Amino acid sequence: MLDEMVFRSDDVPVQDRFDYWVELLGRTHAPMELLSDHAEDFHASQRVLDVGAVTVWSARFQPLVFRRTPKLIRQSDPEAYHLSFVLRGTGAGIWRHRETRYKPYDLFINSSSLPNDVHSSGDPVTTMALEVPKALLPLSRDMAGRIVGAPVSGREGMGALLTGFLTQLTADTAGYRPADRARLGTVLVDLVAALFAHVLEAGDSLPPETHRRTLVLRIQAFIREHLHDPCLTPATVAAAHHISTSYLHRLFRDEDATVAAWIRRLRLEAARRDLTAPGFRTAPIHAIAARWGFPRATDFSRAYRTAYGTTPQAHRHQALQGHE
Structure with a gap:
């Protein structure tokens, strides 16, 4: 079984629930300002899985505004990409370069290094998410801007491959052993790399550097997939x-x-x-x-x-x- 950490707001005194939730998300994602009309009696739950270099978590929470400001980024930046699969609820992400609305079964891509406001609605909002260190998916700032907020469906294509794996992984961890963590993390990194390459290739008239980086991501995913082959050169x-x-x-x-x-x-x-x-x-x-x-x-x-x-x-x- 994989290591898990579970939080339920009902286990915390009412007056402490919202502040604890803010602190918890700061650890599992990045420090943020959170606003909610339900702060006085907030209800939320989160389940975090340790999957090697990647963190996977599922969450249910009441409507929120997540705000990542330039000041917070200067103070603390875990330098990670955040991908959230929306199961229930709607909302919008707002960055300097883009505003994207999302609905159930959409994939929402964010970066801990970019200022943003994320508005969620629904009671409760339900998501599955993963945090991937940027060092595992090195992209230039320009390419990160093309990825973050890009509309991606979790129902088809590369998005469906990633969300299907996430759904199966989080449904039941009893069949996995601690030694599987690194392997599962590698699979997730490969799927995210393939998704990013797909999103970048979908752009019109991409500059040469973007095409180059996309090709490198595809090649690295290919190498990981064929490591068993002694003829891989x-x-x-x-x-x-x-x-x-x-x-x-x-x-x-x-x-x-x-x-x-x-x-x-x-x-x-x-x-x-x-x-x-x-x-x-x-x-x-x-x-x-x-x-x-x-x-x-x-x-x-x-x-x-x-x-x-x-x-x-x-x-x-x-x-x-x-x-x-």
């Missing part, structure tokens, strides 16, 4: 996207690693998780290495020692001793 990645290998390398010049290094790092991270995962404790190390695209055990051990300063065997032994 810069050449095969380039061929799958109908570009030259040299152009692929140019696309990655602004990233934190070359294409080959990026593939190797993701494979090592995945293998490192499996080495100590309960379901793989008896699996031979060479089998785990092969599972993540290292057909030669010696190559895997050498890359692992270079990355982590220890051998796979030593890491597994130390981790298992810690659980005894």
